[in-house]
Amino acid sequence: MSLASEGIETGRATDAPVARPALERHSIDWIPDAERHGAARHLAAIWFIGNANLTAMATGVTTLSVGAGLGWTLVATVLGSLFGTFFMAFHSAQGPQLGLPQLVQSRPQFGYLGAAVTVWVFALINYVAYNTSDAILSGDAMHILFAFDPHVGYFAAGGIAAVIALFGYRWIHRINRVIAWPVLGVLALMTIGAFRSPALAPQPFVLGPFDAASFMTVFTIVAGFQLGWAPYVSDYSRYLPASTGVRATFWWTYLSSGLSAIWVFVVGTVAFAAAPGATPVAAFRAAGDSLFPGFGGVAVFGLLIGLLSMMAINQYGGMMSLISIRDSFRPVRANQRIRVAGITVMFVVVWGTAQFVGVERFNAFYGNVLIFLAYLFTPWTAINLVDYFFVRHGLYVIGEIFERDGIYGRWGWRGNLAYLVTLAAMVPFMVTTPFTGFAATALGGVDCSLFVGLPLAGFLYLWLCRGLDLVAERRLVAAEGLLSGTSERA
Secondary structure (H helix, E strand, C coil): CCCHHHCCCCCCCCCCCCCCCCCCCCCCCCCCHHHCCCCHHHHHHHHHHCCCCHHHHHHHHHHHCCCCCHHHHHHHHHHHHHHHHHHHHHHHCHHHHHCCCCHHHHHHHHCCCHHHHCHHHHHHHHHHHHHHHHHHHHHHHHHHHHCCCHHHHHHHHHHHHHHHHHHCHHHHHHHHHHHHHHHHHHHHHHHHHHHCCCCCCCCCCCCCCCCHHHHHHHHHHHHHHHHCCHHHHHHHCCCCCCCCCHHHHHHHHHHHHHHHHHHHHHHHHHHHHHCCCCCHHHHHHHHHHCCCCCHHHHHHHHHHHHHHHHHHHHHHHHHHHHHHHHHHHCCCCCCHHHHHHHHHHHHHHHHHHHHHHCHHHHHHHHHHHHHHHHHHHHHHHHHHHHHHHHHCCCCCCHHHHCCCCCCCCCCCHHHHHHHHHHHHHHHHHCECCCCECHHHHHCCCCCCHHHHHHHHHHHHHHHHHHHCCHHHHHHHHHHHCCCCCHHHCC
16 A cells, blocks of 8 residues: 555645545545644543543552552552553654554564564454453443443443544544543542542551562553553554654653553552452442442443543554554555444454453453553564664655555564564563463562563664664655654654
């Protein structure tokens, strides 16, 4: 697929106004300057709501079930969120500079086909896993609030989310800005209810004995949740004007996502501490009712509204991943029909997976999802960011990214080799339910795989890129005229 085949001018567009259809017409293609709009501050609402919902709050439930104790779980939650969001926010900063969705940006590192069979397949697993978690919780919430059968509840919630995803980028942002303030109010009141719950044990926040193994598992789960945004975070900044600064995009993403994650995870942890053994939704309702009877239903409804938005984001991202994979083997044209097909496939696959898991196994399923996704995306995060900020400095030949036999090749051996070597090196340090690596065993069950994978992948990829002819590539960038020193912009 080339830019020309998408009906997009490859030169710099003028500032003349462009009519924007109600339904988004772009998918994985490049966004011309004339269609860019918004400001970096608009990212605040989308990444706040990304965490102010049932699934994000259930992360706190999952972390407490690890067994680190409430006090140390909260400490690990804060540190893990600040750590994981750091990398996620730098991916967000790539969107305005390149005008491309996140996964397509992986082609220069992994190749036209290589990105499809490594990064994008893992990304699709990411979307299905998160959407399955969303489906389980939305169905349970619909059952508690409206007495719907959980399966019917997911169809209702998933249908609403699918419509939002179909309308696309502009409406996703718009809806998040509308619901942000009401959800903020609900979350503030629920926080009061959770912390004043009479069911909390006396002196619940005393740290108690420190267990490094459980502490690092909580850290990995929380960091994994934030890293899970990385494969599609720039999908929601790619329409911002190219003049939007890297620093502005980074900080609006980092602060809104990192701080809201800490807030929501902590509330979820405290709510579950007061209602051990309850399902996540039931625990949140009890926390709300601790403020005053009946508020629990209002709180769950507010978190469900946030979840509908998150489900739309995940369906939108899953659709983009499916289109990206198909485009790598058979070029596709960006249109509404292909977007409808992608969203429909995601809906059906997620529904089937949710039926298999069920709400009873949610905590175990969700905890393992976050840990495994952290492992899978740690090497990719390092490789993608090192390539963008330290190797190519944000300068890519956009048209060549969409060429099967272009300068980036079908198989990017440097990226794939660095990824596979790093993943293999991380295995001995991993701690999962079915498997614990020998290095982690020697360390007493402490999972430090993230701290092995991030530097190894980054430095190995940087070393492998020594032979790249970047001078010739930059001449092509200049001749194309679409990018100009983007990563240096502040």
